[in-house]
Amino acid sequence: MGGLDGKVAFITGVARGQGRSHAVRLARDGADIIGIDICADIEANHYAMATREELDETIELVEAEGGKMLGTVADVRDFHQVKTVLDAGVEHFGRLDIVCANAGIAPVAFRQLSIEEELAQWRAAIGVNLDGAYHTAWAAIPHLLAGQRGGAIVFTSSTAGLRGFGGLQGGGLGYAASKHGIVGLMRTLANTLAPFSIRVNTVHPTAVRTMMAVNPAMTEFLENYPEGGAHLQNPMPVEMLEPEDISAAIAYLVSDEAKYVTGVTFPVDAGFCNKL
Numbered sequence: 001m002g003g004l005d006g007k008v009a010f011i012t013g014v015a016r017g018q019g020r021s022h023a024v025r026l027a028r029d030g031a032d033i034i035g036i037d038i039c040a041d042i043e044a045n046h047y048a049m050a051t052r053e054e055l056d057e058t059i060e061l062v063e064a065e066g067g068k069m070l071g072t073v074a075d076v077r078d079f080h081q082v083k084t085v086l087d088a089g090v091e092h093f094g095r096l097d098i099v100c101a102n103a104g105i106a107p108v109a110f111r112q113l114s115i116e117e118e119l120a121q122w123r124a125a126i127g128v129n130l131d132g133a134y135h136t137a138w139a140a141i142p143h144l145l146a147g148q149r150g151g152a153i154v155f156t157s158s159t160a161g162l163r164g165f166g167g168l169q170g171g172g173l174g175y176a177a178s179k180h181g182i183v184g185l186m187r188t189l190a191n192t193l194a195p196f197s198i199r200v201n202t203v204h205p206t207a208v209r210t211m212m213a214v215n216p217a218m219t220e221f222l223e224n225y226p227e228g229g230a231h232l233q234n235p236m237p238v239e240m241l242e243p244e245d246i247s248a249a250i251a252y253l254v255s256d257e258a259k260y261v262t263g264v265t266f267p268v269d270a271g272f273c274n275k276l
């Protein structure tokens with residue numbers, strides 16, 4: 001039991017990695033969870049997405065914390081899927097307080113791509129990371145407004161949403177563009193929703209130990225990246241953060257401790273964005 005007792009959180013990309021960690025942490029703090037994950041691979045992305053079994057494991061982990069969770073397969077690129085699942089979840093739990101737009105992909109491949117493959121990478125990154133973030137917020141905002149209790153939306157951006165890196169492929173450029181785009185979405189919603197006490201912020205993680213950062217396609221890309229991996233090093237002595245490190249920031253941002261924190265780009269990056 002904790003500061004989120006009685007509250008309900010909607011989390012996308014919840015089957016593994018950071019999304020799972022956020023679900024477990026928010027459940028530990030008292031929230032019930034409505035979660036979605038695609039649980040199917042995306043063709044232009046060169047590593048596997050989560051599975052239905054992983055989504056079920058997340059539900060078990062939330063329940064082990066004493067929380068309740070509705071976990072459903074849905075694709076954030078499809079607004080109507082997101083809305084249908086969220087509407088049903090809010091009907092079930094009776095309210096919505098917290099939104100974590102976390103689902104994301106980072107398509108990379110260290111080889112010459114055809115023009116069609118480049119375009120497919122770009123569209124996949126924008127579709128999941130930016131369209132998906134908008135769909136998530138757009139499906140959730142009517143419920144937050146209807147509740148008349150305020151609320152908290154946190155979009156997961158990246159250090160690549162504040163700094164320009166990612167190479168010259170459609171996937172890397174699409175990733176950086178989408179993660180910067182999320183900041184514009186956040187800032188505008190933060191202004192528009194402030195009168196309703198709905199707070200909107202972004203988190204910007206440096207590399208986190210999840211499938212996105214630790215997969216053969218990403219490892220090969222980073223090893224062969226023109227500038228090597230040096231520019232991706234953190235000033236603090238840590239190569240990769242753990243998902244729980246990002247969940248701690250989310251838990252703060254959605255809590256009443258942060259009740260006047262809105263419109264903020266919140267790095268959890270071991271000093272990455274501050275370095276010269």
Ligand SMILES: NC(=O)c1ccc[n+]([C@@H]2O[C@H](COP(=O)([O-])OP(=O)(O)OC[C@H]3O[C@@H](n4cnc5c(N)ncnc54)[C@H](O)[C@@H]3O)[C@@H](O)[C@H]2O)c1
Pocket residue numbers: 012013014015016017018019036037038039040049050051074075076077102103104105106128132156157158159204205206207208209210211212213
């Ligand atoms: N891992 C990192 O180094 C890192 C760094 C900065 C930011 N991020 C961001 O953190 C977020 C979480 O990523 P992660 O590190 O946990 O990686 P991950 O690949 O382990 O998790 C992403 C989850 O999103 C799901 N997903 C992907 N596309 C989806 C879709 N269209 N609809 C619904 N679900 C979908 C996947 O199945 C997976 O469960 C992403 O937005 C990512 O861009 C990650």
